[in-house]
Amino acid sequence: MQPDDPKAADELLPLVYDELHRLAAHKMACEALGHTLQPTALVHEAWLRLVGRENPRFENRTHFFAAAAEAMRRILVENARRKRRLRHGGGQALVRIEESNIVAPADDDKILLVDQALEVLEAEDPVQARVVKLRFFTGLSNAEAAAALGVSEKTIQRYWAHAKAWLFEHIRSQA
Amino acid sequence: MSEPTRKEVLVFNAALELTSPAQREAYLAQACTGDEPLRRRVEALLRAHAEAEGFFDTVPAGERPSRPGAAAGPAARAGAAPVQKAGDRIGRYKLLQQIGEGGCGVVYMAEQEEPVRRRVALKVIKLGMDTGSVIARFEAERQALALMDHPNIAKVLDAGATETGRPYFVMELVRGIKLTDYCDEKRLPIRERLDLFMQVCGAIQHAHQKGIIHRDIKPSNILVTVNDGVPVPKVIDFGIAKATSGQQLTDKTVFTAFEQFIGTPAYMSPEQAVISSLDVDTRSDIYALGVLLYELLSGKTPFDAQELLAIGLDEMRRTIRETEPARPSTRLNAMPGKDLSTVAQRRGLDAPKLVTELRGDLDWVVMKCLEKDRSRRYETASGLARDIQRHLKDEPVSARPPSLFYRLHKLARRNRRTVLAVGAVTAALLLGFGISMWLHRNDPEFSAREAVTLAKKRLGNDNPELPAIMLRLVDVLKERDKISEAREWAEQAVALYRSHPDWSAAGRITALDALNESLKPLSQFEEAISVQKERLQLLRAQNDEGRVKDALGELAWSLLFANRYVEAETVAREFLATPERTATDEAQKSWVQGMLGESLMRQRRYTEAEPFLLSAYEGVKKHEAEIGADWRGLFLGETIARVADFYKVTHQPQRAAEWKEIQNDFEKAEKAKKSGIPEPDTSLTGIETTRREELANARKRLGNDHLELPDHMYNLIDVLMANRKRDEACLLAEEELGLVRRHPEWPALEREDALAKLDGILFEYSCFGASAPVQAERLTILRKRVSADDPVLRDALLWHAWTLYAIHQSARGEVAARECLGIFEKKYPNHHRIGFVQSILGGCLFKQKRYKEAEPLLLAGAEGVIANQNRADSYELGGQFLWEPLARLAWFYEETGRPEEAARWIKELDEIQKAKAAKAAAEP
DSSP, rough: OOOHHHHHHHHHHHHHHHHHHHHHHHHHHHHHTOOOOOOOHHHHHHHHHHHHTOGGOOOOHHHHHHHHHHHHHHHHHHHHHHHHHHHHHTOOOOOOOOOOOOOOSHHHHHHHHHHHHHHHHHHHHHHHHHIIIIIIISOOOOOHHHHTTTTTTHHHHHHHHHHHHHHHHHHHOOO | OHHHHHHHHHHHHHHHHHSSHHHHHHHHHHHTOOOOHHHHHHHHHHHHHHHHHTTOOOOGGGGGGGSGGGSSGGGGTOOOOOOOOTEEEEEEEEEEEEEOOSEEEEEEEEEEEESSSSEEEEEEOOOSSSSHHHEEEEEEEEHHHHHOTTTTTOOEEEEOOTSOEEEEEEEOOOOOEEEHHHHHHOOOOOHHHHHHHHHHHHHHHHHTTTTTTOOOOOGGGEEEEEEEEEEEEEEEEEEEEHHHHSSSOOHHHHHHHHHHHHGGGGGOOOTTSSTTOOOOOOHHHHHHHHHHHHHHHHHHHHHHHHHHTTTOOOHEEEEEHHHOOOOOOHHHHSSSSSHHHHHTTTTTTTTTHHHHTTTTTHHHHHHTTTTSGGGEEEEEHHHHHHHHHHTTTTOOOOTSSOOOHHHHHHHHHHHHHHHHHHHHHHHHHHHHHHOOOOOOHSSSHHHHHHHHHHHHHHOTTTOTHHHHHHHHHHHHHHHOOHHOOOOOOOOHHHHHHHHHHTTTHHHHHHHHHHHOOOGGTTOOOOHHHHHHHHHHHHOOOOHHHHHHHHHHHHHHHHHHHTOOOOHHHHHHHHHHSSSSSSTTHHHHHHHHHHHHHHHHHTTTHHHEEEHHHHHHHHHHHHHHHHHEEEHHHHHHHHHHHHHHHHHHTTTHHHHHHHHHHHHHHHHHHHHHHHHHHHHHHHHHHHHHHHHHHHHHHHHHHTTTTTTHHHHHHHHHHEEEEEEEEOOHHHHHHHHHHHHHHHHHOOOOHHHHHHHHHHHHHHHTTTOHHHHHHHHHHHHHHHHHHHHTTTTTHHHHHHHHHHHHTTTTOHHHHHHHHHHHHHHHHHTTTTTTTTHHHHHHHHHHHHTTTHHHHHHHHHHHHHHHHHHHTTTOOOOGGGTTHHHHHHHHHHHHHTTTTOHHHHHHHHHHHHHHHHHHHHHSSSOO
């Protein structure tokens, strides 16, 4: 895996985060009822838009996808938390909740569990955490994740297999 | 990546590839020689592997079908396969893809190549139509259609026949979704739905003025597209319904008509339901608009489309022609609770709130559109839109059967708003700006008090703005049930007007209204009467006949309460002597007759009293349907009680008993009706109870230290705030924070949430002093969790700087504002909020008397927010984010002895306020 500067990805995060939010909102406004958004499609579109603007800061695809994956994770975790809160409230919302139709990779509780475990994994091994964000939260395939990170598909596969077992083991030990 | 982890990944994956346990065992023994912990870890991971795969659902999201439901599109429906397909050509149009299918045709996206290359929508009409006459009718209307030019109308461009002889129409391509779907999907609240609906009315009005009747208004013919974040409804299919209907009546066409009918029976007007009738006019479109409004508000059509279809053609037509549909609010109440909450949620409301919102004005507006007799509908679409506008402005709607209290109610509310608008800018400028930020915030009571104090000090007692600022406070106090104090301030405002007869009479009437409204709840009828008399005199001087009459009615009522029967008689007679303006005023007239009867009865003039009382009852009873639920209790209930009382007082036991029974029945019925309509307050109380129980149960079930508790607390806090139980909300928020602090092992998010919540409550309390440390703690957490220029951190800093500025900790405010501004400038150089942050920073410097540094920032801030005020993404600038920087700059110039500059910016402020008011007042 090529060494990259995590700071660079951090710098992109706010920009990508806003872009994803905007894109999702825009899509929901234009698409038909019941339409749902795929994280992968959103991230790819954000990439096209931002690069399409010839933004010089996006020379590095790796940085972009790292930022996008983190942003997508946050969006999904926010959604999950909001929904869980609603559920605990007996389903009666006092305030208008802006429901996002982004397809979550799993149910809300699972997302939150994985998110918490991921924080621990990230401290131990940030690169593996990045693979989890791309594979799990963003929904990229092994091949796409490999292209995004500039590594072989095999490498992604190995990390992902290990990370899944690791996260699951961690979640189980916490329960 | 650390070396040990890398090794763990490799060993784990290698072991995974070995299938037999023995092989694995051997491999691990060899690979982990001398590293027992690694071996144990890998073994644990291998044991977890199978379950982990299941847990993570090995189908990645990206490989799922990207559009669930896409495959079940119209083309896939059996028997409906279109003859045309993408790639085919029709005339000069190349079909690109099918985009829709309706009752009478299939719609394609197509490309026109000549004379201009553009994308269009092309609708091919289904078989069963006489192509020749369809096209002939279209040609006949083509001229008129070409005249239509309206942003909410999709133009019909062309018509022709396909090679197989089917008629087709070519229209402007609209990429949008059905109006009703859009509203539900976006969970648009009622107000925004009404805004969109009024735009549709504008489009229909435009067409009507050009002589075009749509004839087929329904949600699927109104598509919403979003331009720069602003939803724009577009009405499609103009001219098509006319061209494809009204054919010679053969068996075939009756069948076709029926088939078309099937698409939209719910939207068919009574006159259209008569198949042989060609007599359709603009008012049929008004009917359909009414159905549309019904559906936007209640989620249902007045008649259920499925039920209509089920009862057969003749019965369906009879229903549409003869059956009176339920009012939208009644319809909602009749729904099962679960459906009702879904409908309400889609409107961002809880169920009782939705019912309350529709009851009254909106019910009446809808029902006026749905009148069977079209002469009783709105004359025009713009008349309908105007009435909705009136409702939004709290003016009486024309659809409403006028009643005294209804009009008085509206009047008081409207005046209150005018008063608020008048006082706002002056108050803001008086206050200085640490306080003015409270103005539009959630402690209006404090700011209103401050405004009065300062206004007295700075303006003196002879300024006509002063009473307006006092009435602001009266308004706030009344809302908080501090009636006695409200009364005191209203009295002061009235006194000011009395000692300045040259001030505006309208202002004085408003002040008297406010005083009257605070006297009545205190049962101070004597005082109320003198106020009402004074008001009456002023209204007479203004020749406002309608309001004079209303005021007479209210005065008679108050006089009866005060046992001043002779005067009550005089006033009631005066009321009855003026002519009724509309037939529906009759109910009100009868009610006043009842009052006259009572005043005579109390004077022991029984023979005179009886006929008035009886005819009052008859009159009110006759117009019962038009009274409306809100006033039935008053009109009918009071009148019945009067008659019953009469027979009791005159010792006619048998009649007294009869009337007592009528009275009991009425009260029972009213009570039953009311019990079906949960009041909003009790419902919030209901939610509060539920959430309390949930929290109590969670505590019992999970103990006092469980990660789930903060969620329950959070929920209860929300509803406590809504119910204005701030003290308790605040205590609970502090408890939540304490709990989360005890558990540093919980996700940092929980703590951050708790802090944000508490901060929000403190802000509503205007406890900025207490807010600041909470914000600081939250910032500490945020800094660990997110990068130094994260938008969440950025916004938290903005909030913090603003708070510090407000509590005069200007030096600390400066630090926060600078950091915030730094993030903006680095990452979001074009963000619309930059101006606001610059202004806060300037304000912090200003308060430190660093005028030289402050001025350019204040100036840049004010100019920045003005430049951005129309940015589509800066909706929040419409409020405080816009006016505060301007006002602060004006204040700066005032304080630094440059009154001309200050005046310039105050003028700017006024203009912005005016422009805003004008925009709000503009007709659709």
